[in-house]
Amino acid sequence: MGKLFKTNFSTAVIVLIPACIGINYIGKLFAQVLKLPLWLDCIGTCIGAILGGPVIGGICGAANNLIYGFTTGDNITLVYALTSLFIGISVGVMSRLGFMESFPKAMITACVGGLAAVIVSTPLNIIYWGGQTGNVWGDAVFAATQAANLPVWLGSLLDELVVDVPDKLITGVIVYLIVSKLPGKLTSLYDANAVVESLD
Amino acid sequence: MKSISLYSDNGSWLVKLHPFSKMFYLVAAILIPLISGRLFMFAITVFISICMLGSARMLKKALPLIAFSFTIILTIFIIQGIFYKDNDSLLLSLGPVNFYREGLLYSAHIGFNILNMLLSFSVLVLSTSPSELVEELEKKGFSPKFGYIINSVFQIVPEMMGTMHTISDAQRSRGMETEGKLMTRIKAFLPLISPVVMSALTSTRERAIALEVRGFGSKVKKTYLYSHPYSTADQIMKWVSILCFPAVIILRVTGIL
């Protein structure tokens, strides 16, 4: 178990974290520019998790929301630091378990990430927003469940599910395509198990 | 360079305060109304935050932040006003839809809470330089490596936004469409994001080297170039914020609130 969470805090890894946070931001921006009905705002978190392991993934996720929350005054983001934290951790764990090696496996990882997001976000939505997510389609589902007198938690869960799982699946595809072609000279910098071989 | 931070030094009293005293205020302003559980307490903290922002000439900059969350607050009012589980007493009817008092009151709590948080965050965020905040935190024992991560985000994101335009130009130059059907737009995402990611990752290697050769990995305790002494105003803000906690808890327990 200890090995699963083994983390290298070298300078290369420290520098990786802000880069991943930047990638999150740019991903979100491109999705807006292209007017895509998706967020695509955790590509960097997933890349950080895959390269640096679950701890780095978690830090990327949490720091992402904390930094944007604190500086752009958008404290809505702040609350979801917990969600990003768990996306990072779950993707990191899945990746260390070998679930990034092939495309179908990467899709399983994406589903796990999506479910982690749903499970953590739902209670936050209920506490903070009374169950909504702020996404038009998701909130329509929520309104429908409330009209049908279903419990708030179920409505909120469905609301989140409709929004998060497709988003994380597409994110998973993109991350897989990118990570699978990273050169070895680069990935070895973040490897927690790298050692210097002797040529003497 | 366009910064992603909303901070700007306009020389006002709020900017001159120590970052920590503003953080004390932030925590107090958010938690005290929640502890009291009363709607009017939200109104008080919202009012105080507005006064502080106004006197520091920052209210105008806080408005877009509030406008941003306005739509979601509105939908909360609509959905909860109609469907809230404890809805009982009808307040008004607009055609076929009925709004209930309980739902609207519940929405008011959520709405006020959000507004209160946004404003008290604005007090800190609009008037505090992120790098100063980080430096003060580091002096109190916050890890310099984490401090670096925070500072670095502010420098990296605008730089990446610059390359974002170049990449978009480069791919359009090769005939890629970025407008049109949903499928066309989805297809355009990878050619755009992939170079950003790759260059961000490859530049981490060079940046890590740049840090290494400047002693970033050193085990020695870092020193700091600047100091920000606590003023009387800082002391007042800090202690008023802290003392409000026992006050509101006592009032709540004794049932006065």
Add this chain to the structure above:
Amino acid sequence: MSLIEIKNLKYRYPGTTELALDDISLSIEKGEFIGIAGENGAGKSTLSQALLGLIPQFYKGAYGGSVVVDGLTAKTAPVAELCSKAGLVFQNPFNQLSGAKDTVYDEVGFGLQNLGTEPSEIHARVEEVLKRFGIWEYRDRNPFDLSGGQLQRVAIASVLAMNPGILILDEPTSQLDPAGSEEVFHTVDELTETGITIIMIEQKIEKLAEYCDKIILMHHGRLIDFDTPEKIFSRDDLMEYGVMPPVYTEFARKNALRLPDGNYPVTKKGLLELIKSRGVDREKLLTALLKIISSDVCEPGMEGDKIKSPGKGFSAEASGSESSDRTFTVEDLHFSYIKGNEIFNGINLCLDRRPTAIIGQNGAGKTTLVRILKGLLKPDSGRLDFRGQDIASKTVAELAGKVGYVFQNPDDQIFKYNVLDEVMFGPLNIGMTREEAAERAHEALRTVGLQEVSGKNPYDLELSDRKMVAIASVLAMDTDVIILDEPTIAQDYKGRKKIREIIRDLSSKGKLVIAILHDMDFVAQSFERVIAMAHGEILADGTPDEIFRNHPVLEKAALNPPHLVSLMEELEMEA
């Protein structure tokens, strides 16, 4: 004991099979100025990073032998300790900022903070280095807002604030414009006076010759030679290692001007002194020089056949009308990024089919001009014609099949798994069939000399090869016009030669090549037409010979003439 002792150093990067450094032994004394020469991939940067312990501590991989720097063993001593012995400045000005400081002053103090230096001492040292390098006035600016040349000076100051005894410069000017390079070399000039040991990697071979006491010649990770510049650059087999001798050495060789020890001079000064002391007939030398300059070919190994003027050749077959040669017509063009702040106020320009170089400092408007031609930017007013068609209103995608544009940084466009797919992306976008696109892509890769790596991941290639991939990806679109933005950056001698061949090949096919360039020697050798720009204006437009001998224009554009032209002028003056 020497300052730096390297013994049997071997190194292999993780995930690779070849040695990047293969059994290197040498020692460097205090106060020497050492140059490292070699083609891309020779191991120059790797060697320099081994001195700082980055190899192997940072990169991992496989390591053998030993490096001792001022008593510290680079393999094991913490990099944080080694960095107070040796400082490193490298190519990309932006990536060597700490990325965490928002003023130049704090940036320069960053290293000292990490080492736990007393604040009062930091303030004193930062002030001292900022003033010494003439960047004191920028102390409150955000480093990301500075120009490349200013940034490199900040980088040098940041490193020197830590008081290292050794400074390593890894191609510090390769990404700068001529003025920026001058700024940096001026700083290097000043440093040589201080007695600091400097190790410099540089493709600008004339600069190496000018500064260095000794040169390390490397090839495929091996140390070929370590000797004086005169000895190294007079080697008959130098070109086999992908290194061009300085133009002065080459000229001396052609005219049999040997130094008493049998070597050739390597600097302009050395050459002129030799000519003077020997009393060689200057008229004869001038004739020889003029022949080299005007024949466009000044290197051995280049096929000497001068291609026929493509403009003429083409107009003969193309319906005979005079206007068919015209590719772009620009009339009274106005452009501004921000309203009221005009970059161009009324540019007039007519481009035919002659390969054309645009020169000038950063900020002269070169990139803006070509982006307007490409349709990426829309002019505020004025006429913009392409082959008689008004293109001011056309979209980028509509123009994609006609005008190709190779961006400066290949990493802004590469996104595919393998080189072939990357090169096929453009052709497929503009409506070619898969077969046609594949055929074009293969042809383009053959042209740039990368057909063997077509199945490789572009990111496993060196930067210089990725630039070639980017060029191929535009060539494959078979456009009538090809715009190249700084194609020679990061290219060694072989790469530059390849690009020169590509330009000739394209223009012999009747295509217009426009290139933005900072390398004047390359411009003089490869282009028929040169446009000099400054402050959004076209200063002069003519043949390389006309432009490079026009001193007022060069001065206004803040450019230096190519090395051979300046040699010729000095000879003329003395004759």
